[in-house]
Amino acid sequence: MYSTRQFLHLTGLTVKSLRHYQRLDLVRPARTSAGYRRYSRADVSRVYQLSALKSFGFSLRAIKSLLAGRRLDLSSHLHALERERARLTLAIDTLRRMPATIEEGDSRERLLGEVVWEWSEAKYQATRATTPTAPARVCDSRLTAFQELAGALETDPTGDRTRAMAIAFRNSGDPETRSALQRRADWPDGLRRYFASLYGATPEVWERVINFIEALPAADGAA
Numbered sequence: 572m573y574s575t576r577q578f579l580h581l582t583g584l585t586v587k588s589l590r591h592y593q594r595l596d597l598v599r600p601a602r603t604s605a606g607y608r609r610y611s612r613a614d615v616s617r618v619y620q621l622s623a624l625k626s627f628g629f630s631l632r633a634i635k636s637l638l639a640g641r642r643l644d645l646s647s648h649l650h651a652l653e654r655e656r657a658r659l660t661l662a663i664d665t666l667r668r669m670p671a672t673i674e675e676g677d678s679r680e681r682l683l684g685e686v687v688w689e690w691s692e693a694k695y696q697a698t699r700a701t702t703p704t705a706p707a708r709v710c711d712s713r714l715t716a717f718q719e720l721a722g723a724l725e726t727d728p729t730g731d732r733t734r735a736m737a738i739a740f741r742n743s744g745d746p747e748t749r750s751a752l753q754r755r756a757d758w759p760d761g762l763r764r765y766f767a768s769l770y771g772a773t774p775e776v777w778e779r780v781i782n783f784i785e786a787l788p789a790a791d792g793a794a
Contacts, residue, residue: 573614688762714769
């Protein structure tokens with residue numbers, strides 16, 4: 572039999588955790604004639620089981636039910652873990668794009684922009700099945716013009732025809748969109764991916780086209 576101190580050392584529990592387990596009747600120590608708690612090897616084994624199950628994301632309520640021999644819906648728990656994995660993967664991928672240290676100013680604003688965008692997009696994707704909306708897209712003529720320009724940049728990036736296509740595409744856009752594009756250095760990466768998707772392009776192709784258009788002299792071909 573082990574004293575409380577020995578039991579805590581063997582199991583790695585804190586006093587607070589042990590008391591919580593005892594309140595939930597997950598650990599049931601014996602008592603000496605003087606009223607001191609004593610723990611058995613079976614108690615140590617039970618705490619190991621509790622710790623292992625907790626590491627797999629089971630709640631103490633579910634663990635208590637399982638150890639009591641009651642039915643456990645493992646499929647629901649697996650779905651919950653998959654949702655949590657998706658959330659953590661999104662958080663990790665987003666934070667990896669951030670500078671190592673976040674300070675006041677641009678880095679803080681960039682972090683807030685990235686996190687809010689990704690959270691909003693994840694929330695939208697989770698509810699889109701039950702709240703359908705018309706897909707955002709550009710008009711067919713502008714989509715075709717973009718794709719033709721992207722192709723021309725691959726085959727003839729310095730040609731007069733490519734330049735003329737770029738000028739025409741720029742002049743067909745509305746001033747508000749052009750102004751927003753000029754500020755895209757501050758955009759979250761997710762917003763870049765969204766804009767690229769409107770044109771059926773990867774972010775890299777979309778950025779290449781926009782950079783080419785912006786490199787044109789402002790007065791070139793202006794209406």
